[in-house]
Amino acid sequence: MPHPTPNRLPDTGATPTGAGGEGGRPRRHPRVARTVAAGTTVLAAALLLAALLLPNQLEELRPTSFLRLPAEGILLAAVLLVLPGRARRVTAVLTGAALGALTLVKCLDMGFYRVLQRPFDLVLDWSLLDDAADYLRESSGRTSEVLAIAGALLLAAAVPAVTVLALVRLAERMARRRPRAGRTTLVLAVTWVTFATFGLRAGGAPVAAALDAQLVDERVRAVRAGLADARVFAAEAAVDAFQNTPPDRLLTGLRGKDVLFTFVESYGRTAIEDPAMAGPVGAVLTEGAASLKAAGFEARSGWLRSPVLGAGSWMCHATLLSGLWIDNQRRYRNLVSGDRTTLTAYFRRTGAWRTVGVVPGVRKAWPEARFFGLDRSYDSTRLGYHGPYFSWTPVPDQFTLEAFDRLEYGRKNRRPMMAEIILASSHQPWAPLPRMIGWKDLGDGSVFGPIQRAGKDPAEVWKDTGRVRAEYRASIEYSLRSLFGFMRRHAHRNTVLVFLGDHQPRPEVLAGSPRRDVPVTIVARDPAVLDRVAGWGWTPGLRPAADAPVWAMNQFRDRFLTAFGPQDPTAAQASRKPAVRRTNHSGSSNQG
Secondary structure: OOOOOOOOOOOOOOOOOOOOOHHHOOOOOHHHHHHHHHHHHHHHHHHHHHHHHOOOOHHHOOHHHHOOEEHHHHHHHHHHHHOOHHHHHHHHHHHHHHHHHHHHHHHHHHHHHHHHOOOOOOOOOHHHHHHHHHHHHHHHOHHHHHHHHHHHHHHHHHHHHHHHHHHHHHHHHHHHOHHHHHHHHHHHHHHHHHHHHHOOEEOOEEOEEOHHHHHHHHHHHHHHHHHHHHHHHHHHHOEEOOOOOOHHHOOHHHOOOEEEEEEEOOOOHHHHHOHHHHHHHHHHHHHHHHHHHHOOOEEEEEEEEOOOOOOOHHHHHHHHHHOOOOOOHHHHHHHHOOOOOOHHHHHHHHOOOEEEEEEOOOOOOOOHHHHOOOOEEEEOOOOOOOOOOEOOEOOOHHHHHHHHHHHHHOOOOOOOEEEEEEEOOOOOOOOOOOOOOOHHHOOOOOOHHHHHHOOOOHHHHOOOHHHHHHHHHHHHHHHHHHHHHHHHHHOOOOEEEEEEEOOOOOHHHHOOOOOOEEEEEEEEOOHHHHHHOHHHOOEEOOOOOOOOOEEEHHHHHHHHHHHOOOOOHHHHHHHOOOEEOOEOOOOOEOOO
């Protein structure tokens, strides 16, 4: 008997449900496969939504930040729905890569806002990433640096890859269900317009969001400004009111004096005015003022507005000494590769001073010493220190100052001296900290070994903002005590000290203060020196009043040169005559 012929399905070219998957491969678990596919699609959509709504500041990173509708996502969905297959895939890949790159920029912004209270500059800030790696190595060790770099590289590769894969997945699923996807996109678009019209908000922010479009617009503007800044800076640097002043007409009011410009790391307005710090730091200033007064010294204090906040000390030093606003690394590079005459170089030009730099934070070759007009510079390897690092800080301030006296200041039969001294013990992370010891016990610095080992662990300190603020305050107290102790031991009737902060500390310490002011003080025993600055309106003593004048830091150089230059009107007018110098085609000043 012939076998019965089974019923057949019409040959439509389709694979029966449950009989096969993609490419005709049989699916043994169709329900699981559908669940996994749906879950993957939902995950892809969630990742893209998170990337679009991710803020670029840690303070804004909260659950309500993601309860919004991104206009960019709705527009992108509409574009992908109308494109044919190949164009759709190419668009998904390129847009996914761009979204991944933008997400990485947001992550960089988070770090920069956390430390510097500003976003990452796509033109000017790349070199600061290398500085960040150096800081991590010096403060936490080589292993931490390697792990951080490896993690950053992995993140830089993974984020764009994930956003590309997610967008390609979502685009293909939308294409397979075009009618449903179209209706959903239309509903979302109408919802976005409705929310925008009525100003609906969640967590203080509009539900109808266009964050990435705004961010891209801001970055495009910033890139244009950054590219144009080289020309602007070259024009600023080409004008120097003192360039044509004869050497014998420069700094005549300080002839025969030893002039010490001393930067105290992170010594900002917060250290003097914050209620939690004003008492202890004020007590150190009061004690220092009393000891200086007993030795015949008087002081005047004011405020300078720093170009940076939280980090970037070298830009502050350059701003004060050059008379130019140095708020990014490109400006700094253009400055030191040009022929701008700094305040320290003007001292050298007179031939009346030996110029010295004491820079314990420098650990390698420092070619900028020549640009700044220094006859000799001492980095951390030339101070005779054989003790431990204190996190990032290579040499404690007390040792730095005593080494300066041993190597230069205390030498007999020397010429008058101009010195730039950097005190680095108040550099973040402010743990562990050195403490004052007997000056005669400093030796080669090995005495600091037990102090460093008994100090606080930075990782523990940084778990609590209150502890960070307390250790910052203690570091400022130590730096000031070191400086006042040096003055008691070694200052004489011809010593003139100008000490100031470079920038405010990190935002964690500022407690919301937006100000970038740092205190600046001039100390002298000769009344004629302070008479020269009587017109500045500065406060008597070591602590500037709250309403004392605030100058931009780049104004100090010219005001100082004017105050201590010739006092007769004819000479003063000649000294202020601008001198325009040649610039090369790249915008940097020519050397020599």
